[in-house]
Amino acid sequence: MTAAQLDHRTxxxxxxxxxxxxxxxxxxxxxxxxxxHAFSFxxxxxxxxxxxxxxxxxxxxxxWFDVFNTATLPFYWSDFEPQRGRPDTKRLHRAAEWFTRxxxxxxxxxxxxxxxxxxxxxxxxxxxxxxxxxxRIRREVAHFADVMHTWDAINEAVIMPVFANEQHPNAITRxxxxxxxxxxxxxxxxxxxxxxxxxTLVLNDxxxxxxxxxxxxxxxxxGIKIDALGLxxxxxxxxWGEEKTLAILERFSRYGLPIHMxxxxxxxGHLMPPxxxxxxxxxxxxxxxxxxxxxxxxxxIVRHYRTLLSHPSVQAITYWGLTDDGAWLGAPCGLVRADxxxxxxxxxxxxxxxxxxxxxxxxxxxxxxxxxAVRGFLGDYQLSCAGRTASLxxxxxxxxxxxxxxxxx
Amino acid sequence: MTAAQLDHRTxxxxxxxxxxxxxxxxxxxxxxxxxxHAFSFxxxxxxxxxxxxxxxxxxxxxxWFDVFNTATLPFYWSDFEPQRGRPDTKRLHRAAEWFTRxxxxxxxxxxxxxxxxxxxxxxxxxxxxxxxxxxRIRREVAHFADVMHTWDAINEAVIMPVFANEQHPNAITRxxxxxxxxxxxxxxxxxxxxxxxxxTLVLNDxxxxxxxxxxxxxxxxxGIKIDALGLxxxxxxxxWGEEKTLAILERFSRYGLPIHMxxxxxxxGHLMPPxxxxxxxxxxxxxxxxxxxxxxxxxxIVRHYRTLLSHPSVQAITYWGLTDDGAWLGAPCGLVRADxxxxxxxxxxxxxxxxxxxxxxxxxxxxxxxxxAVRGFLGDYQLSCAGRTASLxxxxxxxxxxxxxxxxx
Numbered sequence: 048m049t050a051a052q053l054d055h056r057t058x059x060x061x062x063x064x065x066x067x068x069x070x071x072x073x074x075x076x077x078x079x080x081x082x083x084h085a086f087s088f089x090x091x092x093x094x095x096x097x098x099x100x101x102x103x104x105x106x107x108x109x110x111w112f113d114v115f116n117t118a119t120l121p122f123y124w125s126d127f128e129p130q131r132g133r134p135d136t137k138r139l140h141r142a143a144e145w146f147t148r149x150x151x152x153x154x155x156x157x158x159x160x161x162x163x164x165x166x167x168x169x170x171x172x173x174x175x176x177x178x179x180x181x182x183r184i185r186r187e188v189a190h191f192a193d194v195m196h197t198w199d200a201i202n203e204a205v206i207m208p209v210f211a212n213e214q215h216p217n218a219i220t221r222x223x224x225x226x227x228x229x230x231x232x233x234x235x236x237x238x239x240x241x242x243x244x245x246x247t248l249v250l251n252d253x254x255x256x257x258x259x260x261x262x263x264x265x266x267x268x269x270g271i272k273i274d275a276l277g278l279x280x281x282x283x284x285x286x287w288g289e290e291k292t293l294a295i296l297e298r299f300s301r302y303g304l305p306i307h308m309x310x311x312x313x314x315x316g317h318l319m320p321p322x323x324x325x326x327x328x329x330x331x332x333x334x335x336x337x338x339x340x341x342x343x344x345x346x347x348i349v350r351h352y353r354t355l356l357s358h359p360s361v362q363a364i365t366y367w368g369l370t371d372d373g374a375w376l377g378a379p380c381g382l383v384r385a386d387x388x389x390x391x392x393x394x395x396x397x398x399x400x401x402x403x404x405x406x407x408x409x410x411x412x413x414x415x416x417x418x419x420a421v422r423g424f425l426g427d428y429q430l431s432c433a434g435r436t437a438s439l440x441x442x443x444x445x446x447x448x449x450x451x452x453x454x455x456x
Numbered sequence: 457m458t459a460a461q462l463d464h465r466t467x468x469x470x471x472x473x474x475x476x477x478x479x480x481x482x483x484x485x486x487x488x489x490x491x492x493h494a495f496s497f498x499x500x501x502x503x504x505x506x507x508x509x510x511x512x513x514x515x516x517x518x519x520w521f522d523v524f525n526t527a528t529l530p531f532y533w534s535d536f537e538p539q540r541g542r543p544d545t546k547r548l549h550r551a552a553e554w555f556t557r558x559x560x561x562x563x564x565x566x567x568x569x570x571x572x573x574x575x576x577x578x579x580x581x582x583x584x585x586x587x588x589x590x591x592r593i594r595r596e597v598a599h600f601a602d603v604m605h606t607w608d609a610i611n612e613a614v615i616m617p618v619f620a621n622e623q624h625p626n627a628i629t630r631x632x633x634x635x636x637x638x639x640x641x642x643x644x645x646x647x648x649x650x651x652x653x654x655x656t657l658v659l660n661d662x663x664x665x666x667x668x669x670x671x672x673x674x675x676x677x678x679g680i681k682i683d684a685l686g687l688x689x690x691x692x693x694x695x696w697g698e699e700k701t702l703a704i705l706e707r708f709s710r711y712g713l714p715i716h717m718x719x720x721x722x723x724x725g726h727l728m729p730p731x732x733x734x735x736x737x738x739x740x741x742x743x744x745x746x747x748x749x750x751x752x753x754x755x756x757i758v759r760h761y762r763t764l765l766s767h768p769s770v771q772a773i774t775y776w777g778l779t780d781d782g783a784w785l786g787a788p789c790g791l792v793r794a795d796x797x798x799x800x801x802x803x804x805x806x807x808x809x810x811x812x813x814x815x816x817x818x819x820x821x822x823x824x825x826x827x828x829a830v831r832g833f834l835g836d837y838q839l840s841c842a843g844r845t846a847s848l849x850x851x852x853x854x855x856x857x858x859x860x861x862x863x864x865x
Contacts, residue, residue: 208669
């Protein structure tokens with residue numbers, strides 16, 4: 048990746064350092080240390096819900112926090128509220144607080160989805176399904192407004208009204224079929240927006256075809272405010288490659304909306320056969336991670352993350368799982384083996400996030416007006432000078448002048 | 457096909473026959489003869505444009521008119537107006553008149569399409585492309601308002617903005633990409649509607665995936681009035697079969713709009729390999745019609761037409777070509793061989809349209825109030841009694857009372 052390709056990920060800030068009495072700190076050493084990325088390097092935090100609730104322990108938290116800064120927490124309705132009226136709010140809220148205390152952003156997934164809709168919804172008349180869906184969305188977004196600033200408002204609306212891969216038809220598909228896709232997208236965004244106007248609400252889909260473009264165009268034409276487009280990218284059938292990835296980004300960036308790569312997986316074992324249509328249909332007893340697979344995965348992770356960061360529309364990437372232990376479909380898609388040891392892919396991603404795309408601790412010298420020019424990746428920094436510290440945010444590309452007082456942090 | 461499956465295609469009319477002096481014609485023989493179908497059994501009429509203009513002769517007109525009642529005429533822009541400002545209006549209008557004189561309805565195809573856009577459009581700024589497109593649509597619809605009552609207002613809008621299978625990008629794709637799908641659909645319908653408010657305007661596509669559903673939902677949500685949904689069904693890669701056909705009809709009938717099967721082909725030779733994505737990419741020197749292929753085609757035509765007529769939403773079927781001579785892609789998709797002899801598929805379709813789905817000449821007897829109960833396929837009929845005739849339209853299922861005076865025809 049050339050420097051030019053990452054220009055949109057970095058910023059220059061000319062910082063004037065003032066002493067506590069307001070005088071410029073002339074000709075002094077300043078240590079600049081990056082503290083965080085503005086870019087969301089996300090992963091799911093599902094495994095840490097019991098950890099945060101002190102029900103189990105885990106050795107993996109260190110590995111998680113060393114690379115990732117955004118946690119996706121599960122709000123699959125049938126798991127979250129298996130009995131009507133008894134939602135798992137407290138445990139999830141504690142998990143969100145736990146991630147927040149560790150300096151992470153937290154995202155909820157998903158508010159509305161046909162899969163994992165609760166059984167008790169199935170026999171309801173459609174009007175009651177709608178009312179119940181609306182109430183559930185309002186409830187979750189309101190209860191979590193203090194800790195959860197991003198939501199997948201609706202998941203897979205393209206297939207939602209025609210979803211047929213199930214024995215007993217679910218009520219959300221029925222609702223979507225009777226009301227139409229745009230109406231159901233509106234419903235989800237309307238309720239979530241009302242409950243937390245400040246939240247970032249994502250339209251999320253796995254369908255990368257023209258169908259998703261058509262849905263987006265209809266939704267925008269209908270005046271529904273979307274904050275980001277979520278593109279799933281489970282690559283169980285093989286890495287997309289740079290060309291396909293850039294073509295997809297090009298097509299979906301046409302709408303001028305931020306893009307979140309919401310569900311990214313790359314395998315470190317054999318690939319799922321291409322003829323499988325619904326990934327859920329591929330069920331095998333054992334799906335091992337292999338040495339060759341792990342090398343390939345590491346290489347593809349680096350290529351994929353580089354490609355995604357090269358495109359200015361991409362604001363977030365959520366890798367879908369840290370460990371193979373309990374991974375979706377039993378696939379070796381984790382960055383850590385089932386035994387807890389990191390795969391090469393973990394190390395490769397950490398190198399990108401914490402070394403290549405990270406300003407190393409750097410000592411600069413203020414000029415005779417007390418100024419230093421800091422150039423770094425968008426994110427938060429700490430400046431240390433003469434035993435006192437200050438924080439600095441590099442918020443965008445271009446120049447800015449920030450006057451800092453020592454010891455404000 | 458059971459009688460029940462065709463109930464929606466037939467109607468009962470209790471007709472009271474009055475003499476010229478207004479007296480009921482009691483206890484008399486009445487001959488009932490079907491004259492036409494309400495259902496549109498269509499075909500393209502491209503080959504008859506030079507015939508209607510007396511530039512060439514053709515032996516095929518008899519075969520055409522014996523089965524089909526709706527002609528689709530070509531308005532491919534680059535052929536229709538190869539030099540800007542010199543459209544082929546007169547020849548096409550004569551062709552439309554010729555078909556009308558033969559008792560046919562006439563349809564224009566298409567008003568807006570990225571393929572076969574004229575070369576002279578290519579370098580225009582997008583605003584000028586839009587103005588030129590709008591003017592072309594207004595011009596054609598207005599000039600043909602007397603003879604052309606149905607138009608494919610826009611063709612293949614799903615792929616239009618992302619169409620890439622060409623060396624030199626066309627201007628319509630650019631317009632669609634910059635404006636968006638819904639805007640360009642609106643543009644086409646808006647201009648056509650303004651030029652002929654009575655026309656039936658069709659949204660036509662080959663994309664039978666959820667993408668087309670999403671587009672339709674967006675278009676309807678945007679308040680654009682669509683008169684019919686056009687579903688192309690070129691089956692060069694094999695007959696869809698009843699199950700897939702009914703599933704498609706089920707999905708697209710959800711919008712409560714009439715469905716036109718706009719481009720139907722079934723081959724009487726080998727099939728195109730399934731891996732071909734854009735049918736236009738399959739180019740072979742010779743594609744013969746074979747005896748086995750002709751038997752298969754005849755069987756599939758019967759099954760396909762039966763399936764389509766069984767679904768109440770379908771109002772029109774356009775078969776795409778009468779003869780193999782000059783057929784699209786050189787495929788043996790005609791109902792007549794290149795030498796002009798009918799294939800078994802022609803005879804099979806004629807049997808359906810003119811025998812199985814046609815009331816044979818039937819003599820009924822009026823009762824003592826001068827009434828006969830006529831049950832027949834929706835369409836126009838002639839009643840003859842005592843050397844005088846009257847016309848009758850069976851316009852819908854259910855009962856009706858129509859009083860006729862002899863000799864009004």
